[in-house]
Amino acid sequence: MAYETLLIDQRDRVVVITLNRPQALNALNSTVMHELADALASMERDAGVGAVVLTGSEKAFAAGADIKEMQSLNFVDAYTGDFIGGWDKIAGFRKPIIAAVSGFALGGGCELAMMCDFIIASKTAKFGQPEITLGIIPGMGGSQRLTRAVGKAKAMDLCLTGRMMDAAEAESAGLVARVVDAERLLDEAVEAAAKIASFSLPAVLMAKEAVNRSFEQTLAEGLRFERRLFHSLFATEDQKEGMGAFVEKRKPQFRNK
Ligand SMILES: CCCCCCCCCCCCC[C@H](O)CC(=O)SCCNC(=O)CCNC(=O)[C@H](O)C(C)(C)COP(=O)(O)OP(=O)(O)OC[C@H]1O[C@@H](n2cnc3c(N)ncnc32)[C@H](O)[C@@H]1OP(=O)(O)O
Numbered sequence: 001m002a003y004e005t006l007l008i009d010q011r012d013r014v015v016v017i018t019l020n021r022p023q024a025l026n027a028l029n030s031t032v033m034h035e036l037a038d039a040l041a042s043m044e045r046d047a048g049v050g051a052v053v054l055t056g057s058e059k060a061f062a063a064g065a066d067i068k069e070m071q072s073l074n075f076v077d078a079y080t081g082d083f084i085g086g087w088d089k090i091a092g093f094r095k096p097i098i099a100a101v102s103g104f105a106l107g108g109g110c111e112l113a114m115m116c117d118f119i120i121a122s123k124t125a126k127f128g129q130p131e132i133t134l135g136i137i138p139g140m141g142g143s144q145r146l147t148r149a150v151g152k153a154k155a156m157d158l159c160l161t162g163r164m165m166d167a168a169e170a171e172s173a174g175l176v177a178r179v180v181d182a183e184r185l186l187d188e189a190v191e192a193a194a195k196i197a198s199f200s201l202p203a204v205l206m207a208k209e210a211v212n213r214s215f216e217q218t219l220a221e222g223l224r225f226e227r228r229l230f231h232s233l234f235a236t237e238d239q240k241e242g243m244g245a246f247v248e249k250r251k252p253q254f255r256n257k
Contacts, residue, residue, distance in 0.1 A: 003035040013050035013197040025063035026056045028108045050197025053189045055100035064107025091115035100189035101125045111140040121167040122182040128164035149175045200238035201256040
């Protein structure tokens, strides 16, 4: 399917989605978010897709919500229409999705990257929640996911001052999984996605679900949840294939069963 604001590139079992509004530093408007939700829904259904990489341009992953489009919004319309309430379904994408961030990931752009499973950043990446400079606060999870990722002190610093942090600071704070040279960014992300897509899909989906569940419940409940998923994988052919391949000193061929 052709999109107005996205470029889609499938490489074996990995799909690369590139945000494509360079004229506005990939500012997230309603078209982008509807097209992204549509593309992810399609990939969720497509058995040929094992993992997704979401990226932008060298200058900007996404510079936030489209301020020009949002400027005239009013409280009643935002509240009664639950403005941006539907976008959390992007965070509900069940397959693995990696954010490959170069340049600016600000406001909704940082929030979108945090909805992905992990972030690989180029050395040029800059992250922030500058909403306070516009007279608002983060509205798509910035105050919640950033605090869980980097802790109260740095999240409060970024949300109250609106400052940016560079890739090195973001990695040391725990927001970013890896930092690479800009020219390596997409290859690194696609290689990581391809490796994940080579594993057993039920195990990959359960690993993602278990990690995400740690934000939603007590440690005791989370340990029980994890253990039940662990038990269930011993009912899969892939568990037998994976452990059999190790014992026989050969590469496993997972069949997602
Ligand atoms: C009814 C609304 C429908 C929207 C529905 C879909 C929304 C989905 C996401 C919602 C998320 C909402 C919650 C979120 O927390 C709120 C936000 O994200 S608020 C925005 C936060 N971001 C910012 O404040 C960053 C704004 N940009 C900048 O500070 C600077 O552009 C920069 C990133 C520091 C780069 O500076 P420069 O290098 O100098 O480049 P320019 O400033 O000249 O920008 C180039 C060009 O891009 C346009 N542009 C940049 N950012 C945005 C933006 N966020 N929105 C719209 N346009 C943007 C800029 O205007 C320039 O365009 P030009 O003027 O040349 O036409």
